[in-house]
Amino acid sequence: MAEPTKGVVSGGDTGGGASRGSTFPRLLRHLASTTPTAVAMQEKRYGIWQPITWAEYAERVAETAHGLASLGVKRGDIVAVLGDNRPEWLIAELGTQSIGASVVGIYPTSIGEELRHILTTAASRVVICEDQEQVDKLLRLREEERGRELEAGEEPLLVEHVVYYDPHGLEAYDDEWLMEFTDLEERGREWGAQRAGWLDKQVEAGRPDDIAVICTTSGTTSRPKLGELSHTNLLAMADHLTEVDPIGPKDRYVSFLPFAWIGEQMLAVACGLSRGLTLSFPEDSATQRADLREIGPDVMFSPPRIWESMLSEVQVRIDEAGRLKRSVFGWGYDVGDKVAAMRVTGKKPGPGLRLAHLVADQVATRPVRDQLGLARIKRCYTGGAPLGPDVFRFFHAIGVNLKQIYGQTEICGIAVVHRDDDIAFNTVGTPIAGTELRINEDGEILLRSASVFRGYHRNPEATAEAVDRQGWLHTGDAGFLDEHDHLVVIDRQKDVLTAADGTRYSSAFIENKLKFSPYVEEAVVFAPEVGGDGMTALITLDPATVGSWAEHERLSYTTYTDLAGKPEVYELVAEETKRANEDLPETIRVRRFVLLHKQFDPDDDEITRTRKVRRNVIADRYGDIIAALQRGEDDVHVRSRITYQDGSSVERELTLRIFDLTTYSIPEGRGRRPVWSGRR
Structure with a gap:
């Protein structure tokens, strides 16, 4: 990881602006x-x-x-x-x-x-x-x-x-x-x-x-x-x-x-x-x-969950298509991916690739953009939480000019953004005009601009903690600037951890790797106890994509709880998790996971209204499950109320299986699932 940058990176300033001074x-x-x-x-x-x-x-x-x-x-x-x-x-x-x-x-x-x-x-x-x-x-x-x-x-x-x-x-x-x-x-x-x-x-x-x-x-x-x-x-x-x-x-x-x-x-x-x-x-x-x-629309701004759900929709539709359509889209996607990789770095494709891309766009990627309502998009943004690099790359490959932004409520939602010809899938870009960015000695991201908020309503103590006397907003996020002065956000500063071998890591980064799977809706990763071996994870399923997969596999089920308990579904998620582990350092790979018997619900305070996980609530509410994961047990018993489609409900004792990935191997000869498909 790069050393914290102490200097200031500025987006420059061009004056008062067209609407400044008004209401x-x-x-x-x-x-x-x-x-x-x-x-x-x-x-x-x-x-x-x-x-x-x-x-x-x-x-x-x-x-x-x-x-x-x-x-x-x-x-x-x-x-x-x-x-x-x-x-x-x-x-x-x-x-x-x-x-x-x-x-x-x-x-x-x-x-x-x-x-x-x-x-x-x-x-x-x-x-x-x-x-x-x-x-x-x-x-x-x-x-x-x-x-x-x-x-x-x-x-x-x-x-x-x-x-x-x-x-x-x-x-x-x-x-x-x-x-x-x-x-x-x-x-x-x-x-x-x-x-x-x-x-x-x-x-x-x-x-x-x-x-x-x-x-x-x-x-x-x-x-x-x-x-x-x-x-x-x-x-x-x-x-x-x-x-x-x-x-x-x-x-x-x-x-x-x-x-x-x-x-x-x-x-x-x-x-x-x-x-x-x-x-x-x-x-x-x-x-x-x-x-x-x-x-x-010409312009669009949505949090990662919207883009992830769009990708899941594409995966379901393509998996339901015939072999010819799947092959054509696969070819078109590969061409689009090559062109996107060049364009986001300011390069231009050669004549042959440009011609192939025109054909690919007409027969493969434009119809997908049209189905998603993105056919006329000039540019669109994602923010509020990290978006997985693979999801980011998918939209560029199909011709959507998606950009990552970084900001907080306290700075009107935006301070850093990608430029059209300067996009890196693992960064959030560079400061917009009028915004100064600094990384302090502790690795915390500091921001200063005319958009820094007035303060927290009736909470001067919290305001003083958030904005110092020089006007710098202390974001509470850890990050660094890469060699191109792009900002890389790691996680909330208090959530950045250090593995046994000294590797600094973010639980959110591992969770996003898991959530790239179309079958995973949410994942919460926990570090091992002292002397433990490897990470553990609570995973909730995406009921739409897993349900579609189950239908294709002729696997019957009644409720979400029933679906999450199926051995076949555990095997499905195990393969996805094993693939995600391949890109992670050995010390922070997920070793054991459990498929939770329910989805996280904002009404239960488990996630916020913008679908950010409340880790402290999860750690407290599912403490017995987390402890069993960390002890390396084979299963754990919980009590839960099950609601059926007719509205009736019953409280039951459930046994949740704990899957140990250290003894699991992906079946021989099975290739990696393409980004655009839910099929193996």
């Missing part, structure tokens, strides 16, 4: 006045795309702003927004910001204590939510609050109004706490009609350094903190990113990841408003892929 509401008003009839957003409803122009967008934002003011929302307040991506989410956000307040986004899957923690920390009195499911959560939270006394130091729930924007199923609800979004807009029209010019003054009074959005941190080790991001923070990031990769008004973007995530605020909102980007909202999660294909 989101003022940018919206500018777009509404200069391009009033251009489409700002479109939402698919009942199979038809419903457009909203910039002028209509601005009008609805004004009505919502007046409506929120009529409910008592004042400058400096925080409005919570809870739900899936719909135009109303952004209308609520811009309406809130127009009167000097800010929004805190809450993931639609949040429940119970997590939901209460965010609402009480933000002291939100108004919640904008999506539908009956979210309304029921909030009503339940209120009833629980009323039915008990607060503990010492516990803050009360202050919510006074809940506004919902999907009334389906709520027709019979008559709680005075509740209000439909259209009623809020109507109330705003009446309130605003009596106060001409009031909103104009509020928008002009807004300062670029005001809080625009509060985003929660991932919370992998504790309850999430609330990071305050100003208009300046977000718009500086938008300017700097678009200097690397220009975005224009004619570009299309499909918004399907939660607005509570900094990644969506970064691209859809900050870049969208500063560059006039058109946003499209899928009808629902079931039609997301079809809607993506129909729009054909």
